[in-house]
Amino acid sequence: MSETHGVARSTGAIPRNNGNAAATGAAEFLYLAAAPTFAIMALLTAVLGGGAVEALCSPASPLSGMVPMYLLMSAFHLAPWLKLISRR
Template sequence: MSEASHSNLRGAASCDHDGAAAALAIVRWLSLAAAPTFAIMALLTAVVGGGPLDGLCSAASASPVGGMVPMYLLMSAFHSAPWLKLISRR
């Protein structure tokens, strides 16, 4: 392999490493954004209401925990693992 093509390979590897690091940073941020987003959605749904389709969703559910607020709270709890990891590191 010539020296020019060898230096291009090193540059490509550096670019790939930088891209992977940026992708990991975005993934970490998105994983931390999920739980608070669902908690805010639960709060807004409880305060403002679900709108005209809320009755349709709750009528189809025979469960005592039916509705959008419990669903958002459960989703927030299921997505809290990244926050728990962050807190346990400190």
């Protein structure tokens, strides 16, 4: 009942199973794509304005609004990049 499966490590943070390299490659791309995507969304929202969505957020706090939210989400998703950088 106890089977051992060999897991080869890739350069990213997601382990690759030998039989499903295409799916783990796509997952690794998505894993690394989150932080830059949120950073770009913050930049675009700051430059182009938030429109109606920005009006829903109350300006009572400097952390309110879409730009700080996207920046925080980008910061929280930096872990895969830090793991990748630390391995090299």
